[in-house]
Amino acid sequence: MVLTINSEHWLAQGRHVPSPYYDVREDEQDISLLVIHNISLPPGQFGGPYIEQLFTGTLDPAEHPYFAEIHQLRVSAHCLIRRDGEVVQFVPFHARAWHAGRSEFDGREKCNDFSIGIELEGTDTLPYTSAQYDTLTALTRALQTAYPKISRTRITGHEFIAPGRKTDPGLAFDWRRYKTALND
Template identity: 70%
Template sequence: MSFSNINDHWLVGARACPSPHYNQRPDGEEISLLVIHNISLPPGQFDGPYIEQFFQGQLDASKHPYFAEIADLRVSAHLLIRRDGSVIQFVPFNERAWHAGASCFDGREQCNDFSIGIELEGTDDLPYTDPQYQALATITRTLMQYYPAITCDRITGHEHIAPGRKTDPGPAFDWPYYNSLIAK
């Protein structure tokens, strides 16, 4: 999939899996930030159905001890990029996904108001896959085209907007490699 087009704020080629965990952005708010995250459920395990269930508010707390801690949380992201590079969209880009929490970028708090959140299936300390980087780079270029206030200096990690509270995408994320891909 090329992921090089957006139709009505949905990424063409991504599988739609709508989440109830979103709301409207403040009136007139311009999308101007891209936040990169990671997630794996259970922690360190990949390819299961649990991330989708979590973002849809359908995570069964009895399936894993960790799930009992998070099952009642109401969170989402705009996109999830799986280990194989496949992409799932949970929230249309023009709406506010609940991914950043308490956050601050360039002196502005409440980053959910003006950002798009992309989750990479992974952990802070395991390398991300090349298909993930390729998909992320293509999507980034597409987002920058459709939402021109997102520029290279307005792409950040969750760890940078919520320091001390969040650590993702972590030291395993290769920022120089990613930046070289989006420059192509």
């Protein structure tokens, strides 16, 4: 699978669902980190429109008790990779998505300023699918081509940039499998 990024910083492949939750980066040339996350809504359940609704500000708090707690969050990621490998893009890559929150990488705070955030539909404890690893690998390669400062050593999990606050993508994420696939 080969993915490409167009001149407007959107994937040429995949579905586009624009989020209002982003802003302009101070320096587009500073994109140098890839952060892997996970999300499922309701927690532990897959499929449905809820992640897209959260990232677009349209989540109905009456749909599920958990949604009443989170429906007012203003969060987004650049992309979501669903269980079947479908990639959904919410924010153009050159813009600052609101995915990392309070965070630090390599001594630098505010990772949203210089990172791209990719959500995997999943949980910390359930295995991710082969389709997700395939898409994540292809997406990573496309991002590294478009933003060459994202080296192998500048790919991390949310849990590592916000320790004690975040746990994703969790123990279920197979870093070795993912990093080995990047070398193929």
